[in-house]
Amino acid sequence: MSVSIEVRGLSRTFHTTVRRPGLAGALRSLVNPERAVKHAVSDVTFSVAAGELLALLGPNGAGKSTTIKMLTGILTPTSGEARVAGVVPYRERERNARNIGAVFGQRTQLWWDLPVRESFAILRDIYEVPKAEHTARLKEFDDILDLSAFWDTRVRHLSLGQRVRCDLAAALLHDPPVVFLDEPTIGMDVVVKEQVREFLRHQVEERGRTVLLTTHDMTEVERLAERVVLINHGRLVLDGTLDEIRRKFGSTWQVRATLADAHTEVAALPGIAVLRQDGPQVVFGPDGPDAPTVHQALKQVIERYEVSGVAIDEADLEDVMRTAYVQAGAV
Ligand SMILES: Nc1ncnc2c1ncn2[C@@H]1O[C@H](COP(=O)(O)OP(=O)(O)OP(=O)(O)O)[C@@H](O)[C@H]1O
Numbered sequence: 001m002s003v004s005i006e007v008r009g010l011s012r013t014f015h016t017t018v019r020r021p022g023l024a025g026a027l028r029s030l031v032n033p034e035r036a037v038k039h040a041v042s043d044v045t046f047s048v049a050a051g052e053l054l055a056l057l058g059p060n061g062a063g064k065s066t067t068i069k070m071l072t073g074i075l076t077p078t079s080g081e082a083r084v085a086g087v088v089p090y091r092e093r094e095r096n097a098r099n100i101g102a103v104f105g106q107r108t109q110l111w112w113d114l115p116v117r118e119s120f121a122i123l124r125d126i127y128e129v130p131k132a133e134h135t136a137r138l139k140e141f142d143d144i145l146d147l148s149a150f151w152d153t154r155v156r157h158l159s160l161g162q163r164v165r166c167d168l169a170a171a172l173l174h175d176p177p178v179v180f181l182d183e184p185t186i187g188m189d190v191v192v193k194e195q196v197r198e199f200l201r202h203q204v205e206e207r208g209r210t211v212l213l214t215t216h217d218m219t220e221v222e223r224l225a226e227r228v229v230l231i232n233h234g235r236l237v238l239d240g241t242l243d244e245i246r247r248k249f250g251s252t253w254q255v256r257a258t259l260a261d262a263h264t265e266v267a268a269l270p271g272i273a274v275l276r277q278d279g280p281q282v283v284f285g286p287d288g289p290d291a292p293t294v295h296q297a298l299k300q301v302i303e304r305y306e307v308s309g310v311a312i313d314e315a316d317l318e319d320v321m322r323t324a325y326v327q328a329g330a331v
């Protein structure tokens with residue numbers, strides 16, 4: 001599979017002036033400013049395959065937005081390098097802009113005083129999208145995101161959730177292969193969140209877009225991402241599939257099965273132990289470090305035994321990631 005986003009040893013340092021407290025402090029700062037260095041991103045290396053959705057996770061201040069700003073060409077790295085669809089973003093900003101769409105949930109890319117529809121028309125002209133294509137794409141977005149109810153409203157009058165939906169559509173109007181989403185579902189209600197997730201899934205699965213997403217919402221990660229990269233204090237501390245992370249940090253799960261025939265002899269399966277058996281009720285659990293994920297275990301159990309009912313229990317991703325954060329020293 002081809003690589004779409006490639007990040008090698010990427011670092012970004014900020015130099016700031018420390019303000020001393022009080023009037024005397026302010027005067028001293030003026031005469032003799034004290035400088036501080038902030039390593040927002042340090043030596044980060046990862047890649048994203050074409051058509052993959054990767055979640056970039058980490059606590060507040062970890063360096064996620066700074067990383068995305070370098071990949072969208074807004075910031076230049078202090079050292080290291082990055083390529084997005086073959087382009088070095090901070091060296092060829094305009095060329096990069098044609099290949100990417102970006103949404104920063106915290107602020108809009110749309111024109112504050114214009115109705116949404118006019119913003120879309122301006123973007124169509126900027127990116128020289130043929131009219132028929134533009135109309136077809138808007139319709140596709142409207143079908144999932146329900147934009148037409150408010151696209152004649154000025155951006156400044158939209159609610160947060162409406163505005164971010166418009167931003168999402170705006171970011172994809174020129175059909176970019178790569179999409180950066182920095183907290184795209186911030187402030188959305190549960191129904192709209194689900195709409196946006198469906199939209200993103202559609203964009204990845206049907207349109208083959210590559211997506212790099214940041215979020216603090218683990219349900220979102222669970223629904224959308226197969227792989228996550230975790231950063232903390234600017235450093236990459238974990239890169240793996242959700243399955244690998246679950247196996248490493250959340251190995252507790254149970255498969256509770258009801259056997260069709262209570263007299264069936266039940267035995268352990270590879271990596272799966274029989275924890276309890278009470279007549280037709282059998283509880284399976286992980287056995288050893290190579291235990292399968294709960295979903296693989298479920299598959300093995302129902303392939304091996306005839307069951308009339310089955311249920312699973314697993315640590316939710318929030319717990320698993322909390323453990324991962326703690327073990328990675330992130331909290
Ligand atoms: N322009 C800047 N000047 C100085 N420091 C900055 C600047 N931009 C970011 N930082 C610092 O760099 C660090 C990383 O910030 P960043 O915004 O990338 O974090 P984040 O992972 O996106 O966090 P959050 O989850 O809160 O959005 C923070 O400590 C922040 O204060």
Ligand SMILES: [Mg+2]
Binds near residue numbers: 064065066182
């Ligand atoms: Mg951020």
